[in-house]
Amino acid sequence: MKHYPVMLPEVLGALAPVAGETYVDGTFGNGGYSEAFLKASNCNVVGLDRDPNVKSRAAQLGEEYDGRFRLIETPFSKMDEVGLSEVDAVVLDIGVSSMQLDQAERGFSFMRSGPLDMRMGNTGPTAADAVKSLSHSDLIRIFQVYGEERRARRAADFIVRARDEGEITTTEELADIVERALGRSGKNHPATKVFQALRIFINDELGELYRGLCAAERILKPGGRLIVVTFHSLEDRIVKSFLRRRAGEVSGGSRYAPEVKHEGPVASFKEGKRSVIKPSKVEVVENARSRSAKLRFAIRSGAAPFPMDDELLPRVASLSDLEARL
Numbered sequence: 001m002k003h004y005p006v007m008l009p010e011v012l013g014a015l016a017p018v019a020g021e022t023y024v025d026g027t028f029g030n031g032g033y034s035e036a037f038l039k040a041s042n043c044n045v046v047g048l049d050r051d052p053n054v055k056s057r058a059a060q061l062g063e064e065y066d067g068r069f070r071l072i073e074t075p076f077s078k079m080d081e082v083g084l085s086e087v088d089a090v091v092l093d094i095g096v097s098s099m100q101l102d103q104a105e106r107g108f109s110f111m112r113s114g115p116l117d118m119r120m121g122n123t124g125p126t127a128a129d130a131v132k133s134l135s136h137s138d139l140i141r142i143f144q145v146y147g148e149e150r151r152a153r154r155a156a157d158f159i160v161r162a163r164d165e166g167e168i169t170t171t172e173e174l175a176d177i178v179e180r181a182l183g184r185s186g187k188n189h190p191a192t193k194v195f196q197a198l199r200i201f202i203n204d205e206l207g208e209l210y211r212g213l214c215a216a217e218r219i220l221k222p223g224g225r226l227i228v229v230t231f232h233s234l235e236d237r238i239v240k241s242f243l244r245r246r247a248g249e250v251s252g253g254s255r256y257a258p259e260v261k262h263e264g265p266v267a268s269f270k271e272g273k274r275s276v277i278k279p280s281k282v283e284v285v286e287n288a289r290s291r292s293a294k295l296r297f298a299i300r301s302g303a304a305p306f307p308m309d310d311e312l313l314p315r316v317a318s319l320s321d322l323e324a325r326l
Ligand SMILES: C[S@@+](CC[C@H](N)C(=O)[O-])C[C@H]1O[C@@H](n2cnc3c(N)ncnc32)[C@H](O)[C@@H]1O
Pocket: 004, 005, 006, 026, 027, 028, 029, 030, 031, 032, 033, 034, 048, 049, 050, 051, 054, 074, 075, 076, 077, 093, 094, 095, 096, 097, 098, 120, 208, 209
């Protein structure tokens, strides 16, 4: 699959690169954004990724843009714990990379037979562990909340029955079980939402996103830009609610949290002129994956960061609940 950096012109427009500034590309991936930033101005870029497989691509950029690029292997939720501060921008392009989807052995795709892994990094429980050890009710909730799967109970019923007969260890096995449970209709594979849900769970993607936004708030200097590209409503809802709260507006954006009028600290972000930007028609035609992308951006003020609360996150079993069962 060819790799396209999603919404690159819009990201560059929001970033407005300037020589001498330092940008954090929090989701380095294939380095599409980092390379574009380095080309656009004589800036410095720090790439972050939790996937050690990006190292060779990062080494290439390091050589090509001597002294202006480096990679730190870390989840972006910890960007404020790896020596970064007073940066001019943080850019996040949420989700898996086409590189990760393409590698059968990573287990992200029901289209490719591989071990049921789905971890972006190489630590922590796998999707096979989740399918083996989570309770029936936790599986239902994960499929409902992270997959927005209407027939979550039926998928979980079939999985629990199948695992009683033997461990489910491959993507193919899981895809077949879910297909037997839900049947084929429409153009998408019936296991699409179950796979999405397990991937979000195993990588704690929503928790990472929320903590990543809070960490960005701590390391951005006044005037620094926060630019976030998301691919589905669960993610966008978190970014939107985070920014509305930080801008001192009524939250209201989360269906998990009551509406709260912010009366605490002074606004720590000001939202960009257009609160949400979508990809151009041309990009959607060229790269179907971009069709659900949304870009939000905001400018950091000089006010202190807000205290962290995780009420923007849905209440679902956590990775530590799973680890306790293994
Ligand atoms: C959609 S790709 C980014 C593509 C990149 N913008 C480009 O142009 O090549 C997302 C990347 O972010 C990484 N990633 C996702 N969540 C992460 C997290 N919480 N911490 C660090 N890296 C993460 C993934 O491993 C993947 O390599």
